[in-house]
Amino acid sequence: MPAQKSEFEKAVYEGGFRVLLTKELIAMRIDELGQQITRDYRGLEPIIIGVLNGAFIFMADLIRRIEIDVEVDFIKISSYGDAKMTSGQVVMLKDINAEIAGRHVLLVEDIVDTGLSIEFLRRKFTALNPASLKYVTFLFKPDSVKSDIRIDYVGFEIPSEFVVGYGLDHKQILRNLPAVYIMD
Ligand code: IMP
DSSP, rough: OOOOOHHHHHHHSSSSEEEOOOHHHHHHHHHHHHHHHHHTTTTOOOOEEEEEHHHHHHHOOOOOOSSSSOEEEEEEEETTTTTOOOSSSOOEEEEEHHHTTSSSEEEEEEESSSHHHHHHHHHHTTTTSSSSSEEEEEEEEETTOOOOOOEEEEEEOOOSOOOTTTOOTTBBBBTTTEEEEEOO
């Protein structure tokens, strides 16, 4: 019996999913964000906190475009489970280890959809008294967001469709796709 095709193969080689953002476009935009963050944070030695799992690839590429001293840490939260729709409840699965009172904190998200996760993070981190708290997200869905929180750095605004790749998953797979695809 022939081996069953992986979702990865279907996406990359069979045109099964539509490409929304190519890896070249992603790299160019991350260069710009890195330069902007370098300028804005010079002399501040920020702590850059990645929101797992989705942000790990974006974060890894972004910090290599930032040309000042930075610390990194990670927090893990979940609002989706394995579904395509948010469950409406955010739970923290792993906390940060760094001491952030008086520090400049930059939170790195993969995507802001309804904004529920970022609202949860804002409440949590504001209570820890950082010197400043800003947000960077790789993707932003303006038509889905229900929060009025200001995102300081946005990679790309995208339509309200379910996307995968470059860190974003569906049922925990497809994070390793090098580009961003729309999953119909
Ligand atoms: P929010 O709390 O509704 O803003 O959703 C944030 C989280 O939901 C993100 O960090 C992602 O993990 C997940 N998510 C939202 N939209 C998508 C999508 O289009 N593809 C994959 N994951 C998504």
